[in-house]
Amino acid sequence: MLTIRDLDFSYPNGESGLAVPQWDVANGEAVALVGPSGAGKTTLLKLICGIHQPSGGTIECVGVTVTALSDPERRAWRLRKVGVVFQDFALMDYLTVRENLLLPLRLGAGARAGEEGHARTLADQLEVSRYWNKLASELSQGERQRVAIARALVHRPVLVLADEPTASLDATRKSQAVRLMLEECRSRQAGLVMVTHDPELLPLFDRVVSLEDIVS
Amino acid sequence: MNPLGAIDLAWRYVSRHRAQSFLLAGALGIVAALPMMVRVLVSAAQEQLRARAVATPLVVGQPGSATDLMLTALHFRSGGDKSIPLRLCDEVSDSGLAEVIPLHVRFNAQGAPIIGTELEYFEFRGLTIAQGRMLTRLGDCVLGAGVARKKGLQPGGAIFSSPEQVFDLAGVYPLKMRIVGVLAPSGTPDDDAVFVDLKTSWLVQGIAHGHDDLAKPEQSANVLPSADGGVVGSAAVRMFSEVTDKNEDGFHFHGDEGEFPVHAAIVIPSDRKAEAILVGRYQKSKELQILRPVDVLEVLLGALFQIEKLVVGALALVALAAGLVVALVFALSFRLRQREFATLAEIGVGRGTLWLAKMAEVVFIGAGAAIIAFSGREIAVVMARSILVKGFIG
Incomplete structure (x- = not known):
């Protein structure tokens, strides 16, 4: 599913970044990525989905060598194949919940029949469907986070990368959101890499990886 | 994408x-x-x-500003006291070279200019009556369509002329004019004017007037003694502010009608040659200015x-x-x-x-x-x- 070899990344200001000699995630595997703040967990997720381009090494995901793709190709691949839950939710405030959920479909390959239904189901499961036609700017932090999770899953990605997606949720909703992500990914044999600091959630994952163990 | x-x-x-x-x-x-x-x-x-100017071949009036004269004759901007005696219009008419339509453009009624003219004016401008009838007697007026609409007036009603200066005690009295007709809309300044007979416009100006007949025995108390043998009325003599069936005969003009003022006249030459002769004849006149409105307009x-x-x-x-x-x-x-x-x-x-x-x-x-x-x-x-x-x- 995900294969990283000799990955080397430096920040544009020359600051040393991240070096991952080898790391693999199997098909349908759910991995919790832990580590101290500032260690590079978010950077690693951004490298995997092609937002950042490494200075060396390769990242391969479901047969696609992400590091060999050009910027437009990486964007197109990310939009269609990867679901990302950003730390800051990355919702468009002037769009409704429905429009935010359908955004990857609208701006990517285009919404196919039944996908709005899928979006609605996800919204139901994450208890945000009652805000279906409400603007994102009118939602609370927790509601925004759940919409961001639903958006990452709506286009049935082959890989889901989530950066602390439960930080703004209460205990019940936290568990509910993670279970939904796991269920969605496992049902389609999609990979899930989730950055978390929450020890209560770790038992739910197939594997827990500390960033310190994979970086050199 | x-x-x-x-x-x-x-x-x-x-x-x-x-x-x-x-x-x-x-x-x-x-x-x-x-x-x-x-x-x-x-x-x-x-x-x-331009349309109005092209439709008006020649205009005569007092020498001076050609623009003012054109605006007076075509757009009814008040001519004030810049007038010519009517005899000069008759002189142009008597030449046999053109038809002349005099215009008295000085006073207004409820903000609309009162235009004293002759019936030929309506024919010349192609103006037709939409309601009522045309002017037939002293004191009658016909309203432009715009005036009638804006003021809510119609035949059977009346409209008063306005004094030029409110506080001028020696000024003319307002005249109550009978509205006898309303013109069909024309989309020209005629829509916003009140048309009267030339004599009625002189009446508005105070050149003509009507009052109690001092020759009648019942008015003897209102006759003051006069050294020169003339008849002098006292302040009790009633001035008429409206021409009615009863008092119409009491209205009269003082002086020679040929000297009565008009502010402009539309001149319709019989042909191009007549037009050229007229322009040439009056080009250097000190009494009269003749102009082609379209020429003045183009300069403007x-x-x-x-x-x-x-x-x-x-x-x-x-x-x-x-x-x-x-x-x-x-x-x-x-x-x-x-x-x-x-x-x-x-x-x-x-x-x-x-x-x-x-x-x-x-x-x-x-x-x-x-x-x-x-x-x-x-x-x-x-x-x-x-x-x-x-x-x-x-």
Whole structure:
């Protein structure tokens, strides 16, 4: 599913970044990525989905060598194949919940029949469907986070990368959101890499990886 | 790239920020509309002024400003005391070279100019009666369609002439005029005038008047002793302020009618040769000025065109400046929304799609501005038919 070899990344200001000699995630595997703040967990997720381009090494995901793709190709691949839950939710405030959920479909390959239904189901499961036609700017932090999770899953990605997606949720909703992500990914044999600091959630994952163990 | 998705995103941004978008489109639309509106209004004014001038072959009046005379004869701007005696009009008429229609243009009634003229004027201008009848006797008036509509007047009613100066105790009395007819609309200054017989206009001016007959025995108490054998009435003698069936005979003129004033006269030469002879004959006259309205108008429009060019040029510069400000507003807005565009890029939206979304926003605002600008232009077209020309001729 995900294969990283000799990955080397430096920040544009020359600051040393991240070096991952080898790391693999199997098909349908759910991995919790832990580590101290500032260690590079978010950077690693951004490298995997092609937002950042490494200075060396390769990242391969479901047969696609992400590091060999050009910027437009990486964007197109990310939009269609990867679901990302950003730390800051990355919702468009002037769009409704429905429009935010359908955004990857609208701006990517285009919404196919039944996908709005899928979006609605996800919204139901994450208890945000009652805000279906409400603007994102009118939602609370927790509601925004759940919409961001639903958006990452709506286009049935082959890989889901989530950066602390439960930080703004209460205990019940936290568990509910993670279970939904796991269920969605496992049902389609999609990979899930989730950055978390929450020890209560770790038992739910197939594997827990500390960033310190994979970086050199 | 997904063009429809980008356009949809742009539309949602514009429509969800309605006030901001409307302000931007409105500002841009108004500055774009202004030069167009000025152009339309000036063109319409020129067209209407030219049509009236072309339809009037020659005009005579007191020597002096040709423009004033043209505006008096064609657009009923008050001639004040710039008049010529009626005999000069008769002189032109008696030459056999032209038909002459005198015009008395000095007073007004409820803000509308009172035009003293002859029945030939209506025939010459192609004016027809829409309600009531034509002028037949002293004190009758016929209203232009605009006056009747705006003042809510109709045949059977009455309208008073206004004194020139409210506090002038020696001035003329207002005359109550019978409304006997309303003209059909013509889209010309005739719509906004009150037409009376030439004699009625002299009555308004006070040259003619009516009062109790002092020769009658019952008025003997109102006759003062006079050394020269004339008849002098006391202050108790009633002046008539209205011509009625009963008092019509009491109205009379003092002096020679040939010396009574007219402020302009329309001259309709029998042919081009007659026109040339008349122009040549009166070109150097000290008593009379003769002019071709179309020639005077072209000079006037030439000056107007220069002013218009300056105004349109200035407005175009303002529009350019506004366009640059709007460009700056867009640039700053896109910069403020950098995080939003970065987020879209992180989701995986391509550069082309982002660029298209930005451009679509500009196009939506531009389209809104264009609608406002063209609406403004259409408003100018409607305004041009009424307000401007009247305002111009004041």
